[in-house]
Amino acid sequence: MKTIKAHCMVILATILIAGSFLASNNLTGTVNPISLTLLRFVIATLCLAPVVLFTPRFRKQIIRVLPRCMVISFFYSGYFICLFEALKTTTVLNTGTLYTLTPFITTVLCIFLFKMKVGLVQFFAYILGAIGTLWVVFNGSLNSLLSLSLTQGDLIFMLGVCSMCGYTIVMKLLYRKDNVIVLTFCTLLGGTLWMTIATVAMDIPLQWDLLQGNALLSMVYLAIGATLLTSYLYQKASIALNPSSVTAYIYMSPACVALLTFLIHGESISTVILFGIALSAIATLFLQIMNVRNSHKSAH
Known part of the structure; x- marks a missing residue:
């Protein structure tokens, strides 16, 4: 039951992150993306701060938990910094394509760090998931893919992909039976500190006063829905699941974006796209089943 609950948390987090793509679209061209990411962390941290700071048993844990969370948030923030730096010389399509490597790279790292075993069939499932995701990203166009x-921006983003892999892995490695609320707060606080350093180092103006109306509402969603809640859900799920199980759901991200676009904006999903979504879903489901079997084998 604990494992099923953890899977549900990652699925919810995947949907929330998919919504962030639509929300981010409302913020394009208003404020520097790194400044927006800093604001995301600031709002998310401030929202959770009263819960932690006014609860004595939570407050006592901050000093012990924060150093480890600075490492976790370093990888989390590093992904965003690499993404926005990469987008100066590459396209969203390229970054979306390279991001499909995240589950596979995470699994390779898990083989070395957690002695996880990956069979040939499971390896092909990762390839199938990548194909399904790329199918959605490129609208089924082989010519676009070729x-x-x-x-140079793509190479920078590959560092971001590795940073995201590191984020899911260090969450597992550095967990010490901490309270997840405190863990989430310290991770968000760490993210705020790292993004502040990046903003100052790159001499980026904040310009937060430019956010008004729908842009402001989108920022609130990004901060609370796609940052605070997803950080909590990932931290909670990572206790029960291995990193490869968590990142396997990335294959479903483009499908979730397509579904939300259909529900919110009424944009139809073509049969070609549905085929790619089906491939991603099958690969993700298969990988989760294989990860569960491998976990049971390791336990025995």
Whole structure:
């Protein structure tokens, strides 16, 4: 039951992150993305601060938990910094394509760090998931995929992909039976500190006063829905699941974006896209089943 609950948490987090793509679209061109990411962390941290700071048993844990969370948030913030730096010289399509490597790279790292065993069938499931995700990203166009060319920005984003892999792995490695609320708060606080350093180092103006109306509502969603809640859900789920199980749901991210776009904006989903979504869903389900079996084998 604990494992099923953890899977449900990651699925909810995947949906919330998919919603962040739509919300981010409302903020395009208003304020520097790194400044927006800093604001996301600031709002999320301030929302959770009263719960932690006014609860004595939570407050006592901060000093013990914060150093480890600074490491966790370093990888989390590093992903965003690499993403926005990469987008100066590459495209959203390229980053979306390279992001599909995250589950596979995470699994390779888990093989070395957690002695996780991956069979040939499971390896092909990762390839199937990547194909399904790429199918959605490129709208089923093989010509678009073949015309993909890598730039310096893509190499920078690959560091971001590795940083995201590191984020899911260090959450597992550094967990010490901490209270998840305190863990989430310290991770968000750490993210705020790292993004502040990045903002100052890159001499980026804040310009938060430019956010008004729908842009402000979108920022609130990004801060609370796609940052605070997802951080809590990932921290909670990572206690019960291995990192490869968590990142396997990334294959469902483009499908969730397509579904939310349909529900919110009424944009239809073509049969070609549905095929890619089906491939991603099958691969994700298969990988989760294989991860559960491998976990049971390791336990015995």
